[in-house]
Amino acid sequence: MFRSVCRISSRVAPSAYRTMMGRSVMTNTILAQRFYSSNLSKDQVSQRVIDVIKAFDKNSPNIANKQISSDTQFHKDLGLDSLDTVELLVAIEEEFDIEIPDKVADDLRSVGETVDYIASNPDAN
Structure with a gap:
């Protein structure tokens, strides 16, 4: 599951960058979250x-x-x-x-x- 979130964010991330004063700045923060389930018996x-x-x-x-x-x-x-x-x-x-x-x-x-x-x-x- 975590891997798929990273794949999606890597596709989205380049479009989220904007150039400001010659620097790349990330305008939208993309957070990857990992959800843990309760341990199975x-x-x-x-x-x-x-x-x-x-x-x-x-x-x-x-x-x-x-x-x-x-x-x-x-x-x-x-x-x-x-x-x-x-x-x-x-x-x-x-x-x-x-x-x-x-x-x-x-x-x-x-x-x-x-x-x-x-x-x-x-x-x-």
Whole structure:
């Protein structure tokens, strides 16, 4: 969210500058604000992650009916290959409006690890 505010302000900012006595002066102050949500509980995060997994279109119909817990492994239990796992993590990023860095995403192998990361991320909505 913060990144999008900066992108907008960088597009708007050049038009906000005026020249006064040979100096560039900003006539309108553009403030970027970051809004923090209250921390999500692990139960809320877990349920939303499980809902995203069940709705993930790469899953076979029997996985949608299967019990998914924090011990569920993406590859072993859900049968997702590396590309499918990346697509699932992108869907989870969109659900929580966050960006998971590549180094962290490479280490996320189970539902529990993903829930722990999201619950510890203050930007998660």
